[in-house]
Amino acid sequence: MPKGVVYLVRTQVAPEREAEWDQWHRETHVPEVLSERGFRRARRLRVVEGEEDHRYWTCYDLESAEALQAYRQSPAAMRLSSQHELKFGKAADLRRSTFEVVDDLRAPVAPSEAAVVGGGVHLMLRPATAADENAVLGMLKHLFDGGAPPPGFSEEQARASFRQYLGDPESGLFVAETEGRIVSFAAATSYPTMRFGRRGHVEDLVVDPDFRVKGVGHRLLEYVERWARREGVTHLSTVVGLQREESRKFLNRKGFTDASLVLRKRWTAGAPPPF
Ligand SMILES: CC(C)(COP(=O)(O)OP(=O)(O)OC[C@H]1O[C@@H](n2cnc3c(N)ncnc32)[C@H](O)[C@@H]1OP(=O)(O)O)[C@@H](O)C(=O)NCCC(=O)NCCS
The missing domain is CATH 3.40.630.30 (Gcn5-related N-acetyltransferase (GNAT))
Structure with a gap:
């Protein structure tokens, strides 16, 4: 699977609108963005420590830089961005950046x-x-x-x-x-x-x-x-x-009992199913 790109949106919201923004963003905005082509998932982060002037970070994982570019030029992106602007205007400051995923490493699933x-x-x-x-x-x-x-x-x-x-x-x-x-x-x-x-x-x-x-x-x-x-x-x-x-x-x-019968239908490329 390609490593993809991360599209990061950092947001600072006026304190008196923060609760409203948080709910709308979580329940409406991010799910709408995620339903667009090329998006894989989103993580919403809130800064709890460190010198960050933007408190909310939304990291969108996308399949590729091309998918992100296609999204950013799409009518959906324009609609979603203007919805944000209409609803929160100057109460929210947004910064956008794009990252290439160089490596996606995981901790081992079990100790040796x-x-x-x-x-x-x-x-x-x-x-x-x-x-x-x-x-x-x-x-x-x-x-x-x-x-x-x-x-x-x-x-x-x-x-x-x-x-x-x-x-x-x-x-x-x-x-x-x-x-x-x-x-x-x-x-x-x-x-x-x-x-x-x-x-x-x-x-x-x-x-x-x-x-x-x-x-x-x-x-x-x-x-x-x-x-x-x-x-x-x-x-x-x-x-x-x-x-x-x-x-x-x-x-x-080893304790595995004969529990059920496995029924299998299989087909392969070039052969008529069922094989
Ligand atoms: C099935 C399979 C995984 C078993 O692996 P294995 O390493 O030979 O199995 P083990 O050595 O742990 O156990 C087999 C028997 O070896 C003997 N054995 C275990 N420890 C032993 C030891 N220290 N010294 C001598 N014999 C030993 C025991 O008789 C043991 O049987 P039991 O413990 O169940 O009574 C292996 O035969 C295999 O790869 N088969 C082909 C693939 C396959 O069919 N996989 C299973 C389905 S996916």
């Missing part, structure tokens, strides 16, 4: 943990970083049934998904590393449900065949579970191919 498994193997369990991309992608083949990628698989798409995982606050991509080698990874996500509260799903869990039956899978799964619990997840699920009887038994021993 050390573990020792069978054969005296020292593991570091940690969230994946961008530097793990090739190692993680290289392990996908161990998840392919019969060694062949599923229909429609593309490495480009897999790489894009890897990066999406890293940037998604509701997902976690975790690795187990020993002596600089990635020997296992797990991909998990959490999502809201109305009936059961927050649920979690482990999409992938794989251990390098050279490191199996030592407790690596068990330790990484526990690590994922601790992340899920901190996220407020109450149920964790995973899907295992019907032919993977050993993996299913492993999961059963």
